[in-house]
Amino acid sequence: MNFLPRVAEHLCKAARSSNAGEADAFGRSAFNRYYYAAYLSTRDLLAVIDGAWSRTPHSNIPSILEDDLRKRFQRNLKRLQDKGLISEGKAKSLVSQVSAAGSEIASILRIAYTVRVTADYIPEEKVIFEPTTFQLATHTEAEAKNWLQRVDRNKSIVLNAAKEIGLV
């Protein structure tokens, strides 16, 4: 799975050096690969927290990240707080970290998902080429390239919090 970003970059290069019709096809596929790189990394995170979450349909993942993830942490933290194993302040800070990181991953995936659906199912909406970059559904290739990195950064925040409360 670590090869997906490289595949996407290769497709981007091909898109830039092809004629109009081919360029559109290569460009769309690049967006698709960038989406899957971000999605699979997120799915890894969900599988670590709860195996059942990893089988969620794509479009439901953002809501898991925004709500269920936070609730899962709150529930576990409550138990630790009752036993006096974690201070209220620390618990609140962990919840806010997890909830901010979860929301950011969710918003990245929402955008990425929209672009990916456009790429795969709406061929009449074409990739727009500009001198140095190209874009689909108003999102540029450079932006798509960052999806995975942004997801991974937030993922590590969630994983660290999970480790801290003994969940992982």
Add this chain to the structure above:
Amino acid sequence: MSELLKVQQYLESRGLGFIVPRLISPASGVLVIEVSRDRIKRVASAGQTSRRQLSFLSKALASKFGRPVLITVRDAQSLDDVAASLRAVLRHQFPDSVTDVYVSFEDAGSALVWVETASIVESAILDAAQLTANRELANFGISCKSFEIVAPLRPEPSTVAVLRSVKILAPTSTAALAADIVRRGFANPSEKWLSHKLDLARKRGLVLRDSQGRYSLTSVGLGVVPTNRSRTSSDVERMLSLARRKEW
């Protein structure tokens, strides 16, 4: 003793140690000394100088060392601006690696740069960041004397994190616990620190210590360690650990 050092000592003997002899130009023989702008006040006092004192000093140095003297004033604010611009450039060019940049000016011509990274970053990216820093500082006539990476520190294991390791390895010695805690990405705890932490947990009725100094969780302790439906659940890891030891 180099001539610059003699000049330095002379300045110090006059209580002007904050004025720095920068260089003696090999071509013209001019002695360049430098003073930070925030050291120049209208009237000289301890740790401060004045324009008037500087002009006297320049004449005194010229007659004592037989050289033309040039006094340069370095803007302290300007150094702050250099630091701010370097910070902006690095964060802009490496948005996913560089989270913060600190610059310390050892003297006005050389800077020490610390870069804080978001996570463990590839060395190729760090090399590129260092080149950028060198280039940026060179624009201001400053050399980058050192370039350090400050990676995020490994966190100290929380009590629950320790309990989780106890649950999986029980009955376990502190040495095995420490190794497991490090494997899970926490800072390496000393056995003393760990024993203290475990003793506190024991007093709260969360762990038991047997006669051989090995620790296990009590039922209360078991209730505290979270479980989930996943291959990383503490229940699953406990079973795998027992299976590996063939005690199950």
